[in-house]
Amino acid sequence: MKRTTLLQIAKDYGSPVYVYDADKIQSQYQRLTSAFNKVKHVKLNYAVKALSNISVLKLFNSLGSGLDTVSIQEVQLGLIAGFKPEDIIFTPNGVSLTEIEKAASLGVQINIDNLSILEQFGTKHPKTPVCIRINPHVMAGGNTNISVGHIDSKFGISIHQIPHLLRIVENTKMTINGIHMHTGSDILDIDVFLYASEILFETAKNFKNLEFIDFGSGFKVPYKVGDIETNIEELGDKLSERFNEFCKDYGKQLTLAFEPGKFLVSEAGSFLTKVNVVKQTTSTVFAQVDSGFNHLIRPMLYGSQHDIINISNPKGRERFYSVVGYICETDTFANNRRISEISEDDILAFKNAGAYCYSMASNYNSRYRPAEVLWYKNKAHLIRKRETFEDIIKNQVEISFAS
Ligand SMILES: *Cc1c(COP(=O)(O)O)cnc(C)c1O
Numbered sequence: 001m002k003r004t005t006l007l008q009i010a011k012d013y014g015s016p017v018y019v020y021d022a023d024k025i026q027s028q029y030q031r032l033t034s035a036f037n038k039v040k041h042v043k044l045n046y047a048v049k050a051l052s053n054i055s056v057l058k059l060f061n062s063l064g065s066g067l068d069t070v071s072i073q074e075v076q077l078g079l080i081a082g083f084k085p086e087d088i089i090f091t092p093n094g095v096s097l098t099e100i101e102k103a104a105s106l107g108v109q110i111n112i113d114n115l116s117i118l119e120q121f122g123t124k125h126p127k128t129p130v131c132i133r134i135n136p137h138v139m140a141g142g143n144t145n146i147s148v149g150h151i152d153s154k155f156g157i158s159i160h161q162i163p164h165l166l167r168i169v170e171n172t173k174m175t176i177n178g179i180h181m182h183t184g185s186d187i188l189d190i191d192v193f194l195y196a197s198e199i200l201f202e203t204a205k206n207f208k209n210l211e212f213i214d215f216g217s218g219f220k221v222p223y224k225v226g227d228i229e230t231n232i233e234e235l236g237d238k239l240s241e242r243f244n245e246f247c248k249d250y251g252k253q254l255t256l257a258f259e260p261g262k263f264l265v266s267e268a269g270s271f272l273t274k275v276n277v278v279k280q281t282t283s284t285v286f287a288q289v290d291s292g293f294n295h296l297i298r299p300m301l302y303g304s305q306h307d308i309i310n311i312s313n314p315k316g317r318e319r320f321y322s323v324v325g326y327i328c329e330t331d332t333f334a335n336n337r338r339i340s341e342i343s344e345d346d347i348l349a350f351k352n353a354g355a356y357c358y359s360m361a362s363n364y365n366s367r368y369r370p371a372e373v374l375w376y377k378n379k380a381h382l383i384r385k386r387e388t389f390e391d392i393i394k395n396q397v398e399i400s401f402a403s
Contacts, residue, residue, distance in 0.1 A: 001375055003311045003349075006270060009380050010347045013371050015274040016291040017386075018358050020051070022059055022376040024268035025354075029063050032260065035236025039243055041255040045089050047217060048074040050261030050355040051269070053372055055383040057081035060264075068259035072099050075108055089214070089259070091133065091180065093155055097121065104128050111180050111214075113156050115164060122172030131178030131214065134159060136199040138183060138192060156181065159199060166206060176207045182216025182259065189228075190235045193218075197239060201246050212255035213246075215239070219263035223352050224305045230263070262355040269354025271296055271306075271370075275346045276326060284322050287342045289333070292325025294364040296350060296357050299333050307351040308334055316340035323348065327365045358384075366392055 001021050009019050029044065036042045045066040048057065052074060057067065058081045066087040067078040072095075078088045085107030092099070093113055097120050104110050104125065112118045113133035121130065135156030157165060169176055181200055197215060204213055219230040243256050273289035280286075298304035308323055310316065318338045325331035333350070342348070361369045368387035373380050 001270065003309075003314060005375065005380075006272060006311055006349055007347060009373055009375075010272045010274070012380065013373055013382065014386065015272055015347065016289070016295055016370040017272050018353060018370055018372045019270045019272060019380075020053075020056065020265070020354055020372070020374050020383075021268045021270075022374055025056070025059060025265055026063060028264050028267070029060075029065065032232055032236075032258070032263065035232045036240050036256060038236075038240040039256045040253050041212075043212065043255050043257040044264075045087075045214075045257060045259040046264055047259050047261030048077065049359060051265045051357075052077055052359050053374075053383050054081050055374055055381070056265070057083070059374070059376075066257075068261075069103075069108075071095070072102055075103050075106060079106070089131070089257075091182070091259070101125070109178070111178070115157060115161060115168060118157075118165070119168045119172065122168060122174035126172050126174045129175040129177035129209070129211075131180050131212075132157060132165065132176055133180045133182070134200060134203055136181055136183065136196045138196040138199065155184075159203060162203060162206065169207075175209050177209055177211045178214055178257075179204045179207070179210065179212075180214035180216065180257075182214075182218065184216075184218050190231060190238065193235060194238060194242065197242065201242075204246070204250070210250070210252070210254055212257050213243070214257035214259065217258060217260040217263065219260050221263055221266045221352065224307060232263075265354035266352045267354065269352065269357060271350040271353035271357060272311075273348050273350070275342055275344050275348060278342055278344055284336075285320065287321045287323045287339070287348070288326055289323065289348055290326055291370075292327035292331040292365070292367070293329070294325075294327055294331075294367050295361050295370055296333070296353065297360050297362075298356060300331060301360075306333070306353065308337060308339055309349045309351070310340045310342050310346050311349045312346035313340050313343065316342075327367070329364075363387075363392060368392070 045068040046060045047068045061082050069075045069090050070092050089109045090103040091111040111131040111133050133156045135158050220228050222229045247253050273291045275287050276290050277288040293300045318340050320336050321339050323334040371386040372384035374383045
């Protein structure tokens, strides 16, 4: 998005504010679908937890996407946004049988990731087809090494438990209609991804009634110069060929599914903050913005690097700054970063602020969560109001104390 547009949005809607570029979301969606255009049936299920604003979900609905959800509340958001239940997959971890039954009763595809729930669900509802989440125990070791790891991960059913899984399916007479993996951030390169896919294909051969194979996500987008970005086109070529070959052997055209979050929305987002104070200490120049880890926790939680641009003074002389927030806790966004000269009241734009930013925001320090704006068809649309004091107190129950 243009710098001047972002400045205007900060002026019109105040700061801090999240801004999302619908064109970028759309082009990432199209890039991914066209990378797999050699497969007959492809389904992208956008991972709601990355950015769960209803207007963003509606945008995905208009693109023909499905949804990947991890809580019954995300399922409800998807239904409100107009998705059909059959276009939603429920992929939770460690939730109760009751919650899974609720999702199933709404007509949503359920995905079970442990044997205890699989056995209970299969016994009670043998007629509801179920997808199973497999843990292939694959991760990248070093740059190109493939190693077996994460045996202790809490996600998925271990491939070593397939014999037990098959016994449960046989005993309950339930139907398995999908096989799924999501190895998350472990998978950095294509060879590792393809290696894990082979394990999924091998597992799939055990089931006669499959409709889809879901390869999860874990696609990388660059956050800073030199970062790895998943080569989607190359992955598309290689996995499509292998998938089509598998379907031929299997004797049925299955659907190839993915559930990306970050890849689709990360780069579309900018987080705009205003500089309250420029504070010089004996060793550092701090730029203190009107935000903190209450609004964007990734740098403090994961050590993520979000590029920061001074959009009020883009051509200024570059100087070194530590960009920090205004909450009473260490809330460093960036250490010792070269940014063009910052003055108080300048607007700083944090890049890659689409995924896991607003959706992880809190009210810590009793601050309001920011507004969200969608830039769509050359117009700014407010898609979430900034909170007000009402929101801070609305669920609090005051009791009286004798004096
Ligand atoms: C979070 C999540 C995703 C999305 O992961 P990204 O890294 O954002 O692409 C996909 N599938 C499941 C099951 C998830 O929990």
